[in-house]
Amino acid sequence: xSAAAFWLLALIITVYVLLDGYDLGIATITPxxxxxxxxxxxxxxxxxxxxxxNEVWLIAGGGALFALFPKAxxxxxxxxxxxxxxxxxxxxxxGIAMELRxxxxxxxxxxxxxxxxxxxxxVLILVFGVTIGNLLRGVPLDHxxxxxxTFGFLLNPFAGLVAILAVLALAAHGALFLTLRVEGPPxxxxxxxxxxxxPAIFVVYVVLTVAVFSTIALRSAPAARAxxxxxxIVALGVELFAALGGKPWIAFGASCAFxxxxxxxxxxxxxxxxxxxxxxxxxxxxxxxxxxxxxxxxTALAVSIAGLCIVVAYAAYAARAMRAKISx
Amino acid sequence: xVGLGTVFVALMALAAVLLWRNVLFxxxxxxxxxxxxxxxxxxxxxxxxxxxxxxxxxWIVYGLMKTTAGASANVAAGETIFTIIGFCGMYFMLGxxxxxxxxxxxxxxxxxxxxxxxxxxxx
Numbered sequence: 001x002s003a004a005a006f007w008l009l010a011l012i013i014t015v016y017v018l019l020d021g022y023d024l025g026i027a028t029i030t031p032x033x034x035x036x037x038x039x040x041x042x043x044x045x046x047x048x049x050x051x052x053x054n055e056v057w058l059i060a061g062g063g064a065l066f067a068l069f070p071k072a073x074x075x076x077x078x079x080x081x082x083x084x085x086x087x088x089x090x091x092x093x094x095g096i097a098m099e100l101r102x103x104x105x106x107x108x109x110x111x112x113x114x115x116x117x118x119x120x121x122x123v124l125i126l127v128f129g130v131t132i133g134n135l136l137r138g139v140p141l142d143h144x145x146x147x148x149x150t151f152g153f154l155l156n157p158f159a160g161l162v163a164i165l166a167v168l169a170l171a172a173h174g175a176l177f178l179t180l181r182v183e184g185p186p187x188x189x190x191x192x193x194x195x196x197x198x199p200a201i202f203v204v205y206v207v208l209t210v211a212v213f214s215t216i217a218l219r220s221a222p223a224a225r226a227x228x229x230x231x232x233i234v235a236l237g238v239e240l241f242a243a244l245g246g247k248p249w250i251a252f253g254a255s256c257a258f259x260x261x262x263x264x265x266x267x268x269x270x271x272x273x274x275x276x277x278x279x280x281x282x283x284x285x286x287x288x289x290x291x292x293x294x295x296x297x298x299t300a301l302a303v304s305i306a307g308l309c310i311v312v313a314y315a316a317y318a319a320r321a322m323r324a325k326i327s328x
Numbered sequence: 329x330v331g332l333g334t335v336f337v338a339l340m341a342l343a344a345v346l347l348w349r350n351v352l353f354x355x356x357x358x359x360x361x362x363x364x365x366x367x368x369x370x371x372x373x374x375x376x377x378x379x380x381x382x383x384x385x386x387w388i389v390y391g392l393m394k395t396t397a398g399a400s401a402n403v404a405a406g407e408t409i410f411t412i413i414g415f416c417g418m419y420f421m422l423g424x425x426x427x428x429x430x431x432x433x434x435x436x437x438x439x440x441x442x443x444x445x446x447x448x449x450x451x
Contacts, residue, residue: 078403079402081403081407082407082410089418096422148402
């Protein structure tokens, strides 16, 4: 039961990254691909019907963590207090920028909101990257499973590398989504940007994989260690050639596959720990220690799955209703 | 909160009767009352929050866990102060923007808002 709960949580986070990843990525690349005011409006409208619903998956992740693994929730939310509050502020700035932008006629205000939108989203990706990097590397925990490190401990080179990979990969993900949703020059610029980004992603991914293999005591099966990086590099290759050949749907699918492989690889290395310890990962908080009682787990699993079905139905409806491309 | 709620019910009932009689938009005193009562829903909301949060003390989960037992041991006081200042700044900025936009909509009036094209009548 606790294993099912772990993988449900991993699934929710993966879906969140796939969906809100393109929202954040589009915000990151908007200054690069949208040059005129109407292009910037089109870029924001590309995610307009979706971004709010996509963030539901993050809330679902927090809710599922609370219901399924209360001890891990308590440890993470008090241990990562400052980064989580900063992430919350960034989410607020991003939402405010999108909602208020059109209420001001002055170009100075619009430039300010556009800058806030792109900057807050990019920093959010960095914060998420640092978080995942630290989850993979492990964090110092005391006997009760509480984080004992400092804010400075979280800012290490390994986490920085994961954060850079996250920004590059989601920028490409967002750029591909933009080519699917918008017509005209921004879509073409976004396609060219993807072609330039993928080699950079490849380099950072290889460096990161070497860093993972050389610094982290790996727990996964040797076969997984060989297959996952291979598949990830294949996905990057497909993304590059599909973007070059003007096949945006295939490129976007490959980008999704790459992100899924990254997150699945991280989850495989973490299991059975929700919060691996540091320097010994065995001193971490495992699914068994952090799990709720079996009855609570069963209830929470059933309720989460039923709730997520409603979210999926809504998202499918929204995608269908808004499938027309945005013209400038 | 309860008092204000009763006032809202009375005021809305009065306005509904006038609207039904088709004289609401010509009854200036009632329109003034409706506009001036704009801050009160916010005050009622906040009063409701204060009632639940203060009324539950010293429990954080009523009957199960005391607030002192629920405090994070590894969050420093300085971090808490920093985030409280940050939230105050964020909401102060939001409050100023809200007042500016609301007053602008009121200043435009029903015709101006419709001409302005951002749905002032329905928002």
